[in-house]
Amino acid sequence: xxxxxxxxxxAKAIWxxxxxxxxxxxxxxxELIGKAHELAEAQGIPVVGALLGDQVSSLAQExxxxxxxxxxxxxxxxxxxxxxxxxxxxxxxxxxxxxxxILLLGATPNGRDLAGRIAVRLRTGLTADCTDLKLExxxxxxxxxxxxxxxxxxxxxxxxxxxxxxATVRPGVFxxxxxETSRKGKxxxxxxxxxxxxxKVQVLEHxxxxxxxxxxxxxxxxxxxxxxxxxxxxNELAGLLEGEVGVSRVPVDEGWASRDRMxxxxxxxxxxxxxxxxxxxxxxxxxxxVEKAEAIVAVNIDPDxxxxxxxxxxIVDDMFNVLPPLIEAVKKARGGNxxx
Amino acid sequence: xxxxHIIACVKVVPKPEEVKVNPENWTIERDGVRSEINxxxxxxxxxxxxxxxxxxxxxxVVAMGPPMFDSYLRLALAMGADEAYLLSDRSFxxxxxxATSYALAQGIRKxxxxxxxxxxxESSDGATAQVPPGIAEWLNTSQITYAEDLKxxxxxxxxxxQRELAxxxxxxxxxxxxxxxxxxxxxxxxxMDIERKTWANAEGPVTTWNAQDIEVDPEMIGIPGSxxxxxxxxxxxxxxxxxxxxxxxxxxxxxxxxERLRPYL
Numbered sequence: 001x002x003x004x005x006x007x008x009x010x011a012k013a014i015w016x017x018x019x020x021x022x023x024x025x026x027x028x029x030x031e032l033i034g035k036a037h038e039l040a041e042a043q044g045i046p047v048v049g050a051l052l053g054d055q056v057s058s059l060a061q062e063x064x065x066x067x068x069x070x071x072x073x074x075x076x077x078x079x080x081x082x083x084x085x086x087x088x089x090x091x092x093x094x095x096x097x098x099x100x101x102i103l104l105l106g107a108t109p110n111g112r113d114l115a116g117r118i119a120v121r122l123r124t125g126l127t128a129d130c131t132d133l134k135l136e137x138x139x140x141x142x143x144x145x146x147x148x149x150x151x152x153x154x155x156x157x158x159x160x161x162x163x164x165x166x167a168t169v170r171p172g173v174f175x176x177x178x179x180e181t182s183r184k185g186k187x188x189x190x191x192x193x194x195x196x197x198x199x200k201v202q203v204l205e206h207x208x209x210x211x212x213x214x215x216x217x218x219x220x221x222x223x224x225x226x227x228x229x230x231x232x233x234x235n236e237l238a239g240l241l242e243g244e245v246g247v248s249r250v251p252v253d254e255g256w257a258s259r260d261r262m263x264x265x266x267x268x269x270x271x272x273x274x275x276x277x278x279x280x281x282x283x284x285x286x287x288x289x290v291e292k293a294e295a296i297v298a299v300n301i302d303p304d305x306x307x308x309x310x311x312x313x314x315i316v317d318d319m320f321n322v323l324p325p326l327i328e329a330v331k332k333a334r335g336g337n338x339x340x
Numbered sequence: 341x342x343x344x345h346i347i348a349c350v351k352v353v354p355k356p357e358e359v360k361v362n363p364e365n366w367t368i369e370r371d372g373v374r375s376e377i378n379x380x381x382x383x384x385x386x387x388x389x390x391x392x393x394x395x396x397x398x399x400x401v402v403a404m405g406p407p408m409f410d411s412y413l414r415l416a417l418a419m420g421a422d423e424a425y426l427l428s429d430r431s432f433x434x435x436x437x438x439a440t441s442y443a444l445a446q447g448i449r450k451x452x453x454x455x456x457x458x459x460x461x462e463s464s465d466g467a468t469a470q471v472p473p474g475i476a477e478w479l480n481t482s483q484i485t486y487a488e489d490l491k492x493x494x495x496x497x498x499x500x501x502q503r504e505l506a507x508x509x510x511x512x513x514x515x516x517x518x519x520x521x522x523x524x525x526x527x528x529x530x531x532m533d534i535e536r537k538t539w540a541n542a543e544g545p546v547t548t549w550n551a552q553d554i555e556v557d558p559e560m561i562g563i564p565g566s567x568x569x570x571x572x573x574x575x576x577x578x579x580x581x582x583x584x585x586x587x588x589x590x591x592x593x594x595x596x597x598x599e600r601l602r603p604y605l
Contacts, residue, residue, distance in 0.1 A: 002438060002560050002567065019506075026506055083512075084473070084483050108506040113485040116473030119438065125567030126437055128470045136571075143571060154574045162567035168470075171506075200482055201514050204500070208508030219604065241605070253525045260507060266462060266524070274604040284576070285356070291579055295604060297597065312582040313600055315593045325594040333598050333605050 004124040004162035006099050011163040014040050015100035017091070018051040018063055018071070019111055021082065021208050025059050027176050027216070028106030030066045032169055034177035036104060037067025039135050045101070046070060050094055052087055054080035057187065064185035066177045071185065072098065076192040082110050083201035088117045090192055095122065095164065097190075102142045103164040104133070106171055115168050125159035126166040131173055131269065131288070142167060147265060147288055172215035172269040172292075212244055212260055219243025220272040222263055222290065225250040226279015226301065226319055231257070233323040234278060240330050246270065246290075248280045264289035278319040282307025299323075344397030344492070347448055348388040348421065349459040349475070350381040352405055352412045377412050380460035382529035383522045387490060388458050389420040389530065395492055398422045400454075402447055404432055404440065410546055417540035418532035424544070425451060429551040431562045439565035441474025446554040448479065456499060457519040461486060469521065476519035483519045484512060488526035492516075 014036045019026040029049075036047045049063040049071040060071035074090050091114065095103065105111040107129050119126035127144035134143050136158065142165040144157045159165040214220060221238040223231060224247065231245065238245045248264065251257040263270055265285040275293040279300060280286055287310045290296065298311035299319045308314045315322055358373040377385075388399045401416045401424040403409050413424035427447045435443065448457060457479075459472040469485070476483035482499075484490070490501035493513065500513040504523060551561060559565060584600075586593040598605070 002442075002565050004567070021505065021508075081510075084476075106506075109486050109504045110506065112469050113473055113483070116437070116470035116485075117477050117483065119470065120441060120474040120477035123438070123567075126470055127568060128437065147576065154576050156571040156573070157568050158571045159568045201512055203510055203512050205502075205511035206505075206508075207510070208505055213507060255525070259504065259523075274601065283356075288576070295601070296581065297601070308583065308585070310581055312584065313597055314583060314585045315590075315597065316585065317590055317593070321590045322594065325591045326597070329594045329598045330605060333602075 001161070002123050005096060005122050006163055008101070008161060008163055010099050011101035013046045013048050013098070013100050014102040014104065015048045015050055015095075015098065015164070016063075016068070017103070017105040017111065017114070018049045018059065019106055019108060020051065020053050020056055020059055023053075023056060023059070025062055026106055026108055026171070027213070028108060028111070028169065028171040030062065030176045031171070031174040032104045032106060033063050033066040033068050035133060035174045037177070039133065043135060043140055048072060048098065048100065050074070050091065052079050052090055057189065060187045062179070065179035065181050065183050067183075069185050070188060072188050072190050074190045074192045076194050078194045078196070078199055079192070081203045081206060083199050083203065084113055084117055085201055086194060086199045087114055088121065089198055090194060092118050092121050094190060100164045103166045105166070105168045107168040108171065111168055115166060119166050122164070124162040124164060124166055126168070127157040127159070128168050130167050130169045133167065133169065141165065170269045172271055175271070214244050214246050214261055214263065214270055215268050217244035217246075217270065218273050220246045220263070220270055220275045220290070220293070222246040222248065222275060222277045222280060223251065223319070224248035224278070224280030224286070227251070229254065229256040233320070233327065237276065237323060237327050237330065240327065240334065241274070243272070243274075248286045277307055277311065278323065280307055281305045282310055342453065344392070344395045344456075345454045346388045346391060346397065346399045347451065347454050347457045348384050348399055348401045348416070349444060349457065350384060350401055350403050350412075350416060351378040351460065351463050352376070352403065352409045353378045353463055375408070375412070377415065378460055378463045380462055380522070380524045383524060383526050384458045384460050385416055385419055385421065386527045386529040387522050390527070391456070391490075391492060392420070400425065400451055402427065402444065402451065404428070404443055404447070407548070410548070413546050414540040414544050415532055417544040417546070418537035419530060420533065420536070422545075424546045426546060426548045427554060428548050431551050431558065434563040434566065435561060436566035436568045437470045437474055438567055439561050441471045442478055442565065443554070443556055443561050444471070445475050445478035446556045447549060448475070450549065450554045455516045456492075457481065457517070459519065459521045461521050461524050472519055472521040479517070479519065481517040481519045482514035484514060485521045486523045487520045488523040490520060490522070
């Protein structure tokens with residue numbers, strides 16, 4: 001058995017990695033604070049946020065308002081941008097000092113980049129891409145729910161002996177908690193030892209904020225192979241409904257759409273009020289990302305498409321026959337002001 | 341200068357569309373299911389071969405899995421890879437990301453000096469994406485995850501790539517040796533060369549190594565080396581949906597739909 005650097009006896013608290021970029025917290029970090037607070041309350045254990053960056057301490061209050069009891073802030077000019085080497089060094093030191101029992105990170109590109117690296121450094125177990133979290137009744141062990149491929153199998157994974165029990169969680173699985181602005185918590189500034197030579201990564205270009213966040217959309221109009229790369233009607237309908245356009249895997253692989261719009265097992269888990277799914281057959285890998293929608297409309301030319309099993313309202317027809325009258329009808333129903 | 345050596349890690353997975361679930365015990369039935377090279381790993385092979393074309397050097401393919409992987413490694417040779425290693429031992433089975441990344445790292449160590457390790461972004465049967473940073477840690481290399489447009493910067497000992505971020509991207513440059521995971525769809529994988537296929541099948545250099553060959557600590561591989569355990573499986577519970585099929589012409593269907601969607605409009 002590979003031993004972790006510290007054991008279960010010394011371990012305490014649930015830690016959440018507070019991922020920030022250019023001074024903005026990733027919403028998944030607040031989602032995880034909310035969930036950690038719910039899990040920890042039942043067990044009477046604290047929730048600690050770990051915040052790394054340069055001049056980011058003002059973000060600590062956001063985490064406290066979401067349910068953190070304490071935030072450990074590691075600030076250093078060399079942490080201004082995420083680098084694997086800089087962040088893994090500082091975060092590992094924080095972890096070895098604080099010895100969390102459970103450590104949660106968002107399954108974002110940088111969250112996974114960091115989690116995969118430090119899990120090996122700490123010689124511990126990492127349950128990746130969880131779709132739910134709970135604590136085992138008797139032991140308080142973290143149980144991560146992950147989806148297996150194929151026909152919708154869920155597996156429950158735990159890490160009995162090694163610490164911390166690490167998990168990454170997909171954005172959108174949990175809701176962002178309503179901020180409780182009067183909530184009080186401790187903010188601890190942690191000294192950081194970091195030198196230029198610790199960081200071999202050079203960031204030459206960095207662009208964020210231009211992308212979309214489909215996990216926050218109230219209305220999603222999703223299109224797949226059936227659109228053949230023509231998103232004009234889909235875009236128009238999404239615009240009218242003040243929603244976003246989502247896609248299945250095919251448009252991403254074909255280069256028709258960017259990956260930040262991808263719904264599903266390898267994309268984002270969304271929770272819109274309304275999802276209108278056009279020209280997507282509805283394999284499990286897709287539906288896992290849309291099944292939390294309040295209402296689902298499916299439009300597909302194939303009457304046997306599995307998407308109809310997952311839909312509330314089903315229209316068997318080519319999406320290009322259905323969308324034009326639907327767009328007209330939505331314009332009319334919205335009283336002529338037609339959204340944007 | 342030593343020539344460029346690229347290691348391409350690949351995995352063979354059952355074709356997802358053919359995998360069925362046994363409704364009795366919720367296990368995955370692989371009998372009669374055809375396998376394929378994990379589709380994201382085709383992007384790995386393409387990137388490795390394109391870099392070799394540009395800079396010269398050698399592409400070595402490595403995989404961990406049962407003996408049946410051998411024929412898939414020959415497909416990689418037919419595409420243009422120079423040699424392949426299959427890490428195959430019953431004691432590797434049941435490994436989680438810690439044990440998997442350890443065994444792969446040991447295999448790569450045994451292959452010898454390298455400059456760049458390329459892995460798929462994820463595997464279609466597990467989608468964990470955590471093995472590449474793990475390999476990087478075991479071998480103490482730099483890492484670039486979700487990389488596309490990866491270039492070796494001439495005469496600098498550096499590699500440069502664009503990588504995905506939440507809601508954006510960045511371009512980073514790191515020193516070799518480096519472990520990179522290649523973003524799905526980063527390139528258009530080439531077809532195999534039919535003449536090479538004949539050679540690969542007959543005499544392609546595929547070497548199989550067991551646990552002893554790669555000098556692993558038996559306590560750190562397979563189930564004993566995996567800190568995580570599967571505590572149970574269940575069927576994904578789907579929300580009960582109305583499944584109402586609307587009837588008539590598209591206009592009539594749309595009319596019926598609008599009625600039902602009023603609360604959302």
